[in-house]
Amino acid sequence: MAQKNIKIHILKTGEVRVSPYLPFGGDNCSLLKASGITTPKSKWLWLPVFCFLIEHPKGLILFDTGWHREMSPDGVYDKQAQIKSLGSWFLYQINQGRIANGEAVDEQLMRLGFRPSELEYVLLSHLDCDHANGLRQVKEARHILVSEDEMTGTKRKNFQIMIRFQKQWWEDVDLKTFEWNGTEGPVGKSYDVLGDGSLVMVNIPGHSEGLCALKIKNGEGKYVLLFSDGGYATKSWRDMITSGITLDKKLQRQSLQWIREQSMSPDCIESIATHDSGINAHVIEL
Numbered sequence: 528m529a530q531k532n533i534k535i536h537i538l539k540t541g542e543v544r545v546s547p548y549l550p551f552g553g554d555n556c557s558l559l560k561a562s563g564i565t566t567p568k569s570k571w572l573w574l575p576v577f578c579f580l581i582e583h584p585k586g587l588i589l590f591d592t593g594w595h596r597e598m599s600p601d602g603v604y605d606k607q608a609q610i611k612s613l614g615s616w617f618l619y620q621i622n623q624g625r626i627a628n629g630e631a632v633d634e635q636l637m638r639l640g641f642r643p644s645e646l647e648y649v650l651l652s653h654l655d656c657d658h659a660n661g662l663r664q665v666k667e668a669r670h671i672l673v674s675e676d677e678m679t680g681t682k683r684k685n686f687q688i689m690i691r692f693q694k695q696w697w698e699d700v701d702l703k704t705f706e707w708n709g710t711e712g713p714v715g716k717s718y719d720v721l722g723d724g725s726l727v728m729v730n731i732p733g734h735s736e737g738l739c740a741l742k743i744k745n746g747e748g749k750y751v752l753l754f755s756d757g758g759y760a761t762k763s764w765r766d767m768i769t770s771g772i773t774l775d776k777k778l779q780r781q782s783l784q785w786i787r788e789q790s791m792s793p794d795c796i797e798s799i800a801t802h803d804s805g806i807n808a809h810v811i812e813l
């Protein structure tokens with residue numbers, strides 16, 4: 528058996544509270560319903576927020592950044608702190624977050640014996656708060672990247688976009704954008720990060736314009752798929768349940784179909800959504 532040389536740490540960086548229609552609203556869910564404004568808080572769900580640290584022969588790579596410590600300065604739910612960190616009272620109405628002491632990404636890196644400056648890459652799947660809000664905690668990383676399509680998408684004059692994406696999470700960070708350099712995925716847009724096919728950002732648009740899954744592949748062609756918010760759990764691709772928060776429903780469904788095919792392949796070792804409450808923090812060796 529070949530030696531395993533890639534290690535993936537699944538780290539839980541707090542939790543997000545959303546209406547059940549946001550993750551699992553399906554194809555006919557309205558934005559109003561997904562927002563939770565019409566649903567009592569007792570029915571809302573607390574979902575985990577994962578980020579992923581990859582120990583790769585070519586360096587240390589982080590995929591997404593979870594919540595910033597400033598969301599919960601004392602490690603517990605803090606309404607005022609959240610509104611400030613999210614940068615929008617409206618956004619706070621749609622999702623709330625909490626992060627216990629020791630769970631912020633920089634705190635977890637330290638626990639594992641790493642410093643943010645040792646990160647070769649920080650890759651952002653997209654720029655929603657629960658993925659990009661923690662970015663400033665790892666701003667010393669050597670390369671910080673998001674897709675050009677995602678960055679362009681955050682600048683559109685659209686009510687949903689103006690609430691969802693707050694540039695205060697990245698404006699003081701040396702965040703660079705990348706252009707697609709490959710044709711993998713549901714819309715034929717991908718970015719081979721290291722140039723050897725072992726780490727590919729695959730565009731899975733719908734939830735946001737430049738949303739990417741990360742496909743981590745070993746020398747034998749076995750892979751782990753981190754599909755971010757392309758679905759909210761394993762049941763999303765198993766039962767083809769699209770989430771209620773989308774910018775393009777048709778593309779979202781097309782992306783979910785691709786996630787399904789990728790996840791069902793015998794070469795797929797694990798397929799993980801960022802907010803799957805059925806998954807615990809663990810380590811994968813590939």
Ligand SMILES: [Zn+2]
Nearest residue numbers: 655657756801
């Ligand atoms: Zn998310």
